[in-house]
Amino acid sequence: MSQDLINGLYRRDFLRMSALGVGATSLSGWMSVLAANAAKSSTNQKSCILLWMDGGPSHKDTFDLKPESEGAGEFKPISTSAPGVQISEHFPKLAKWMHKAAVLRSMSTGEGAHGRAKYFLHTGYKEGQGGLTYPSLGAIASMEKGVPGFPIPNFITIGGNRSYGSGYLGSAHQPLVVADAARGVENLKPLVGENKFDGRVSLLQEMEKAFHKDYGSEAGAAHQTTYQRAVTMMKSSQAKAFDISQESAAVRSAYGSTKFGDGCLLARRLVETGVRFVEVVLGGWDTHQDNFERVKNLSTQVDSAMSALLKDLQERGLLDSTMVIWMGDFGRTPKINQRGPKPGRDHFPRAWSSVMAGGGIKGGQVIGKTDKNGASVEDRPVSTIDFMATACTGLGIDFTRSIQTPIGRPIRLVEKGANPLKELFS
Amino acid sequence: MLTLRLVFAGMFLAYLSGTMEAADNKPEAPKAKAGKKVAATPKSFASSNLLACKEFSNLIDLEINKKLAAEKSPASPKSSDAEFMRRVYLDLIGRIPSVEEAESFLASSASDKRAKLIEELLADPEFGKHLADIWQALLLPRISDNRRVQAEPLVTWLENQFNTNVSWDKITRELLTATGAQDENGAVTYFVANATVDKMTDSASRLFLGVQLQCAQCHDHPFVEWKQKDYWGMAAFFMKVQTRAPKGKDTGAPTVAETKVVNLKKNNLPEAAQNVPAKFPGDREAKLNEAAPYRPSFADWLVAKNNPYFSRAMVNRVWQQFFGQGMVDPVDDMHEGNAPTHPELLEGLAGQFAASGFDIKHLIRAICNSETYQRSSKPTEGNKDTSLPLLAHMPVRNLSPEQLFDSISTLVGKGNRPSKAEMKKQKQVKGALLRGPRAQFVAFFQPAEGVSQLSYETGIPQVLRLMNSPQMNQTQAFTRLMGKDMPPAAAMEKLFLATLSRKPTPEETEKMNAFLAKAGDSRTGLSDILWVLMNSSEFTLNH
Numbered sequence: 001m002s003q004d005l006i007n008g009l010y011r012r013d014f015l016r017m018s019a020l021g022v023g024a025t026s027l028s029g030w031m032s033v034l035a036a037n038a039a040k041s042s043t044n045q046k047s048c049i050l051l052w053m054d055g056g057p058s059h060k061d062t063f064d065l066k067p068e069s070e071g072a073g074e075f076k077p078i079s080t081s082a083p084g085v086q087i088s089e090h091f092p093k094l095a096k097w098m099h100k101a102a103v104l105r106s107m108s109t110g111e112g113a114h115g116r117a118k119y120f121l122h123t124g125y126k127e128g129q130g131g132l133t134y135p136s137l138g139a140i141a142s143m144e145k146g147v148p149g150f151p152i153p154n155f156i157t158i159g160g161n162r163s164y165g166s167g168y169l170g171s172a173h174q175p176l177v178v179a180d181a182a183r184g185v186e187n188l189k190p191l192v193g194e195n196k197f198d199g200r201v202s203l204l205q206e207m208e209k210a211f212h213k214d215y216g217s218e219a220g221a222a223h224q225t226t227y228q229r230a231v232t233m234m235k236s237s238q239a240k241a242f243d244i245s246q247e248s249a250a251v252r253s254a255y256g257s258t259k260f261g262d263g264c265l266l267a268r269r270l271v272e273t274g275v276r277f278v279e280v281v282l283g284g285w286d287t288h289q290d291n292f293e294r295v296k297n298l299s300t301q302v303d304s305a306m307s308a309l310l311k312d313l314q315e316r317g318l319l320d321s322t323m324v325i326w327m328g329d330f331g332r333t334p335k336i337n338q339r340g341p342k343p344g345r346d347h348f349p350r351a352w353s354s355v356m357a358g359g360g361i362k363g364g365q366v367i368g369k370t371d372k373n374g375a376s377v378e379d380r381p382v383s384t385i386d387f388m389a390t391a392c393t394g395l396g397i398d399f400t401r402s403i404q405t406p407i408g409r410p411i412r413l414v415e416k417g418a419n420p421l422k423e424l425f426s
Numbered sequence: 427m428l429t430l431r432l433v434f435a436g437m438f439l440a441y442l443s444g445t446m447e448a449a450d451n452k453p454e455a456p457k458a459k460a461g462k463k464v465a466a467t468p469k470s471f472a473s474s475n476l477l478a479c480k481e482f483s484n485l486i487d488l489e490i491n492k493k494l495a496a497e498k499s500p501a502s503p504k505s506s507d508a509e510f511m512r513r514v515y516l517d518l519i520g521r522i523p524s525v526e527e528a529e530s531f532l533a534s535s536a537s538d539k540r541a542k543l544i545e546e547l548l549a550d551p552e553f554g555k556h557l558a559d560i561w562q563a564l565l566l567p568r569i570s571d572n573r574r575v576q577a578e579p580l581v582t583w584l585e586n587q588f589n590t591n592v593s594w595d596k597i598t599r600e601l602l603t604a605t606g607a608q609d610e611n612g613a614v615t616y617f618v619a620n621a622t623v624d625k626m627t628d629s630a631s632r633l634f635l636g637v638q639l640q641c642a643q644c645h646d647h648p649f650v651e652w653k654q655k656d657y658w659g660m661a662a663f664f665m666k667v668q669t670r671a672p673k674g675k676d677t678g679a680p681t682v683a684e685t686k687v688v689n690l691k692k693n694n695l696p697e698a699a700q701n702v703p704a705k706f707p708g709d710r711e712a713k714l715n716e717a718a719p720y721r722p723s724f725a726d727w728l729v730a731k732n733n734p735y736f737s738r739a740m741v742n743r744v745w746q747q748f749f750g751q752g753m754v755d756p757v758d759d760m761h762e763g764n765a766p767t768h769p770e771l772l773e774g775l776a777g778q779f780a781a782s783g784f785d786i787k788h789l790i791r792a793i794c795n796s797e798t799y800q801r802s803s804k805p806t807e808g809n810k811d812t813s814l815p816l817l818a819h820m821p822v823r824n825l826s827p828e829q830l831f832d833s834i835s836t837l838v839g840k841g842n843r844p845s846k847a848e849m850k851k852q853k854q855v856k857g858a859l860l861r862g863p864r865a866q867f868v869a870f871f872q873p874a875e876g877v878s879q880l881s882y883e884t885g886i887p888q889v890l891r892l893m894n895s896p897q898m899n900q901t902q903a904f905t906r907l908m909g910k911d912m913p914p915a916a917a918m919e920k921l922f923l924a925t926l927s928r929k930p931t932p933e934e935t936e937k938m939n940a941f942l943a944k945a946g947d948s949r950t951g952l953s954d955i956l957w958v959l960m961n962s963s964e965f966t967l968n969h
Contacts, residue, residue, distance in 0.1 A: 199954065217967070226889050
């Protein structure tokens, strides 16, 4: 299904709802605004699925193997569908899709503590810089590319216990956090009948007016926006996308029948529905101890889920418009540490790997290069802002644009000096 | 630029050393650096004269009003009784007042009824519980490593400390030096939940010094004076601490002890670790007796009255608790590049807190009795801009998950809490967390770390639960509130008092009555109104 068709379908749905008078009677305040925005909706936009490997995956045990090096580790490289591109033996299914993917082996990002690294890589700004809270890539995509008035959030995070939110872009671009894909979003049905519920909501809006006028607080405005978004979602047909039980058992098992696999399947359903940005989190990559057993297990989960995701997107004609990114906090030390009975690798932001596929990315290539030990970047270093600029470019977002922040200071979406990887886009 | 940095650094060092006096395990005596002039040294907190509550409150108002005048920002008027009452209940005992409590306070005509209410709430056992909620979240980080750590012994211990008003230096010392089994000494939970040398160093510096030292773990911090050797020098105090988790059939609680010798291998140190002698951060090396425990030396230095960091870190945190934002923000990032909004006030409060012997209730009493705290949260013409935290009006704050749950419980009855017997049963299940409805609710509504109280970042799934889950919409609660034959108009007023702690305005009465008339059946109409009130911004926020 093309994005045009998707947008068209949802717009028809929306208009039908208004025609039924839902907008006119009970939800006049919110719905009329949404209807006005829907008319301006753009078409043929790109989406992004970010597969976030929480904790920082070891580059030397995943996408940048160095079998001859010091601290090479236990895994063997295998050949892939991209000539000359080798990856870990624990990605046999994904290996068949590497002609669609680009491996970035020269990530070099400087932040070695989890919290600060994740913040930096999600937002492109260092935590605390300039006293602002910065929006993450998902919130930027939601603002820049989300169809205005779309009834479910354009930024959805699956499986993570913390999200990097909308920062100064405000509560309209906050991510919807789905803790467990198999359970989807609960409490979507009102406890009372539709009419009664609409009556309650409209009394709530009526009653709130005085409070919001008198207090005019940021928290109050965000509370109101969150309720509006929740009610709009309850009333939408798109919310069905959250129910992965509608998929066959065969499909779920193709994704691996893991929590992460379910998350990737849900991500596919959401992108199909028209959501612009979905993040799926797989934790457990902080392998200071027992690195090899854990990385093998995690790689196997990624292998099934990511290959099934690429296949599904391809079959639905969505791969060219959906950019899939695989990355984590940082890489891990090229040497194996000497601690404990089952040693591991520690944090390493100086040189590491990420993967990008689909969404117009020219596949089958490797960007950059590390030295013989995987310890430093020898060619085409990719900084955090280079990476952000690249992702924005892939999504068709002008990363040099400035946004007016609430404190009145314009801030660029990505800081000056970013050098996007133009060679990724053919 | 470099020169400026050096001068700044010099001033900071002088400032640090200037506030410290020599004694064993006490911060060192003032020392002028050779060739450098000691910059104007702030008064040592230890010499501040203790003020009575009223003067203490005045000190707050004086500094706040001074800045308001300088910024030409008019102050909002004093809060109404209802506004003040709801706020002080939420801030001191973590829940809204019940209908009976609200009625009794609003009806009183005593001129000192606000001060009296503050006293009553400070003496209420729920005060300790509320503070324990706040501190257990800080002391026991909710990370996956801690999913099997029991919170309950720590919560009970903290509750007891705060209710009996044990001084902050004693509480801190106990947390930092605790040994024994967790079920016998709740304070050991702090180490159990931060059970490596680096986690403990990060946490203790953030919580008790108000400084983020974690960056200095791997490199010298670019802005802050404290270097890698300060980090590992502080970490050295924790090198002998070991925890032992219950193993196999052992159903006992985890224990914490200080061993006789440092076992570096057991400490599981990160690659960046440096083996340096124990050193008080920003200060001198410690003279330790190798056979004795190390932590008490660190605790003595930390809680000394003339350690400016300790007092300042706590008053800044308490300030954040009551005003939504610290005078230094973030509260754990105090350094010379991050100036306080009200520097004299921060020094004044820190001085008073130290002079009072770190009396937490004394500090909170002064804040709650101040004009600043008792201002309305409604902005007026000319003070709507809140980009500078001037406190011309009280800020509107989001409720913590605990405050929201306990407020809903106050409304719908206490049936939601597990009984003592239930709690005991759960404790016996090995490794099981205490997961009553309250703990589940709190886990589901927990904001991400670092989210400010001033912003509402509760998500859509949480809002859906409030609107649509049967647990949040119990009909028996409604019946309990209403009794049997209450006339609709009176019932409606009662719903306002129960949820928003105020009576409806004439416009609201008119609107609600029209709604009730249209609903036909008044009980259905009233249950709709209760739903509306419980889902309103006014209910969900502290204003």
